[in-house]
Amino acid sequence: MTISERPLRDVTVLDLDGRLVFGDGVDELRAHVNHLVEEGRRKILLNLKDVSYMDSCGVGLLVAKFVSVRRLGGDLALLCLSPRCERVLTISRLTGIFQTFDSEADALANFVGKAHA
Amino acid sequence: MTRPDESARLAELEQYHILDTDPERAFDDLTMLASHICGTPMALITMVDADRQWFKSRIGIDAAETPRAVSFCAHAIAEPHLFIVADTRQDDRFRDNPFVTGEPHIRFYAGAPLVTPDGHALGTLCVVDRVTRSLTPYQIEALDALRRQVQSQLELRRHVYRLEQAIEERDRAQAEQSRLFEELRSAHDDVRRLSAMIPFCSTCQFTMTIPADPSAIPKLTDGVVHVLEEKHWSEADIMAVELALQEAVANAIRHGCRGDATQQLQCSVACDEAGEIVITVRDPGAGFDHTTVANPLDAENILKPSGRGIFLINGLMDDVQFADGGRELQMRKKKGTS
Numbered sequence: 001m002t003i004s005e006r007p008l009r010d011v012t013v014l015d016l017d018g019r020l021v022f023g024d025g026v027d028e029l030r031a032h033v034n035h036l037v038e039e040g041r042r043k044i045l046l047n048l049k050d051v052s053y054m055d056s057c058g059v060g061l062l063v064a065k066f067v068s069v070r071r072l073g074g075d076l077a078l079l080c081l082s083p084r085c086e087r088v089l090t091i092s093r094l095t096g097i098f099q100t101f102d103s104e105a106d107a108l109a110n111f112v113g114k115a116h117a
Numbered sequence: 118m119t120r121p122d123e124s125a126r127l128a129e130l131e132q133y134h135i136l137d138t139d140p141e142r143a144f145d146d147l148t149m150l151a152s153h154i155c156g157t158p159m160a161l162i163t164m165v166d167a168d169r170q171w172f173k174s175r176i177g178i179d180a181a182e183t184p185r186a187v188s189f190c191a192h193a194i195a196e197p198h199l200f201i202v203a204d205t206r207q208d209d210r211f212r213d214n215p216f217v218t219g220e221p222h223i224r225f226y227a228g229a230p231l232v233t234p235d236g237h238a239l240g241t242l243c244v245v246d247r248v249t250r251s252l253t254p255y256q257i258e259a260l261d262a263l264r265r266q267v268q269s270q271l272e273l274r275r276h277v278y279r280l281e282q283a284i285e286e287r288d289r290a291q292a293e294q295s296r297l298f299e300e301l302r303s304a305h306d307d308v309r310r311l312s313a314m315i316p317f318c319s320t321c322q323f324t325m326t327i328p329a330d331p332s333a334i335p336k337l338t339d340g341v342v343h344v345l346e347e348k349h350w351s352e353a354d355i356m357a358v359e360l361a362l363q364e365a366v367a368n369a370i371r372h373g374c375r376g377d378a379t380q381q382l383q384c385s386v387a388c389d390e391a392g393e394i395v396i397t398v399r400d401p402g403a404g405f406d407h408t409t410v411a412n413p414l415d416a417e418n419i420l421k422p423s424g425r426g427i428f429l430i431n432g433l434m435d436d437v438q439f440a441d442g443g444r445e446l447q448m449r450k451k452k453g454t455s
Contacts, residue, residue, distance in 0.1 A: 022367040023331020055363050056425035064422035084356055091432045092425055093414050 001025030003032050008104060011043040011111050012036055013079070017050040020058035020085075025051075033065045033076075042074025043111045045104075049080035054088050066098060075099075079107050126237040127167055133239065133275050136164055136171055143270050144174040147263050151244050152176045154259045155252060159221065159245035162231075162267055163190045170240065177245070178221065187214055189245075193228030194238035199257060202226040204249040224249045227257075229264035231271065242267045324385040327366075329374035329400070334366050337384055341396070344388055353455035357433040358394060364426040364433075365398040365446050373400025373444065392452035397445060404442030 001018035014032065019025050029046075036044060046062070048054075062078070069076045077099040081089070089095050101107035130136070144162050152160035159177030163170045170188040172181055185191050192210065193200035205211040205224050216223045228243035242264045244252075252260065323340075327333040338359050345355045366382060374380040385397040411418050413425045431437050433455075434448040 021331075021334075021363060022371070023334065053360075053363075055360060055367065056423075056429050057367060059425060060422040063420055067420050087356070088360065088429070091429055093419070097419065 001028050003028060005032070005036075008045065008108060009111075011045050011108060012041050013045045013047055013104070015047045015050070019053040020048075020051050020061070021053055021055040022057035026057050026061050030061055030065070033069075037069065037072065037074075042069060042072055044069060044074070044076045045079050045107050045111070046076065047079040048082060048085050051082055051085055054085045056088075056092070059088055059092050059094065062098065063094065075111060077101060077107055077110060079104065122237070126239070129233055129235060129237045130164060130166065130239045133271055134278050135173060135271070135274060136166060138173070140174060144267065145176075147242065147267050147270070148174040148176050151242060151260060151263050154263075155227070155244040155256045157225070157244040157246045161190075161243050161245065162240065163188075163228075163243065164240040165191050165194050165238075173240075183216075187216060189214075189216075189223070189226045190228050190241040190243060193226075193241045193243065194230050196230060198230075199260065200226075200228045200230070200241075201252065203251055206249075221245075222247050225251075227252055227260065229260055231264065231268050233268075234272070239271070322385075322387040324383065326381050326383050328378055329370045329376070329380040329382055330378040331367070331370060334363060334370075337366060338362050341386055341394075344386070345394065348388060348392070348452070350392075350452050351455065354450070354452060357455045358396070358450055361430045361433040361448055361450070362396055362398075364430050365396070365448065368426045369398050369400035369402075369446075372405065373402030375402070393449060395447065395449050397447045399441075399445045402444060404444045407439045407443055 001016060001020065001024060004015040004017070006013050006015065014029075016025070016029065020029065033044065044065075051058075062076075066076045079101050081100055086095070086100075089098065089100075099107075099110055101110065148160040148162055152158070157177075159175075161172050161176070161178060162174040163172055165185060165188065167185070169182045169185050170190050172178065175181075189200075189202065189211065202208050202211060203225060205214065205217045205226065211217050211223075211226075214223070223245055225246035225248065226243060227245075228241035230238035231240050231242060232238050242260065244260065325337065325340075327337055341362055342355055342359050345358060350358075362384075366384065369382050370376065374382070380401055382401075383397075383399045385399075386394065387396075388394040407427065410427050411424055413419065413421065413428050418424060427437075430446075430448060434450045435454055436449040438447045439445065440447065
């Protein structure tokens with residue numbers, strides 16, 4: 001898993017590339033998001049376009065970070081779900097929990113008005 | 118008339134494995150001494166079998182055995198001590214015996230019973246003459262000493278036989294152990310060879326053992342994906358099986374092996390021509406009660422970070438069963454069901 005960070009206005013976008021599964025990618029993404037939160041960044045957009053594979057462990061991490069960022073008054077959204085990731089979220093009945101977007105512009109609009117950067 | 122313990126006596130005689138064996142110097146020396154000391158032309162070491170008396174050693178007699186019915190020794194073994202017939206013609210039991218009326222015209226017989234430690238008389242050391250006579254106390258004492266020597270030889274023979282049997286048994290056991298070890302080693306090599314072949318394997322069945330380490334999971338899932346691609350399963354079906362296997366193995370590592378990478382998991386995969394794959398994942402852990410696993414869709418669980426593995430497996434596969442207290446998971450899926 002490689003993680004590239006870039007700002008998009010007041011949102012931090014993480015472009016993820018690789019697998020998000022038990023033992024591969026999950027620990028790296030958790031550490032990266034935790035670091036962002038410690039720095040005070042509360043608007044996080046995870047770009048999953050190049051995440052080829054996600055399991056329940058990856059799903060669990062997304063849920064955990066979504067909950068923790070929301071509790072801090074921020075938001076975490078998902079961008080460009082690959083079919084495989086979408087299927088896992090669908091089976092897990094989590095598509096209604098996460099806000100998911102197909103374009104950065106739509107995602108950005110969603111973050112407008114959030115209290116934190 | 119057969120004595121009450123005759124069958125036991127015959128069984129014990131069998132244990133000495135002496136009947137119908139070749140002459141042996143140790144026994145022949147003792148019959149020779151008996152013949153010389155007692156001054157008789159004939160001396161024998163006899164074994165009284167069910168229907169015959171057989172001669173382990175003989176001096177002055179050509180026959181190797183005679184019928185028990187006309188045997189002097191059959192009478193001698195019924196006696197506790199030396200059995201002497203001074204004049205056979207004066208004894209009702211032997212007067213009409215063919216060996217008395219005919220060759221070798223036995224007139225005198227003295228037989229010392231050969232008694233085992235269990236108290237069974239197997240036969241005799243006997244001296245025989247063609248003339249009536251008696252034995253001096255010195256000769257009787259010497260014959261008794263020789264009898265003890267014959268008994269010692271018999272016991273020695275039995276111990277050697279038992280020792281040989283024990284050694285043979287040990288050799289057989291060692292050979293069997295070596296054979297089993299070789300089979301085990303060969304089977305282990307086969308498993309390792311199959312594991313190495315998985316990426317290229319288009320056949321239907323294999324079992325592999327992997328360390329309880331997440332980095333080992335792709336080797337397994339890639340192998341299964343390759344098998345299913347060879348069988349032209351759809352991408353959706355393959356993705357379902359791959360993810361279910363990922364979940365099953367991840368659960369086995371995290372819960373069954375508690376993350377201890379020194380432990381091992383076993384995975385068996387069978388894919389038949391009818392288009393069904395059966396995967397079994399087994400871990401060495403303490404097991405668990407799968408019926409107590411919480412539903413991750415319940416409101417209190419939906420935002421929990423874990424607890425979705427088994428739920429996903431159930432959603433992806435057609436049939437999921439747990440066995441051996443939760444240590445073994447078996448899951449099935451038919452082609453075209455995703």
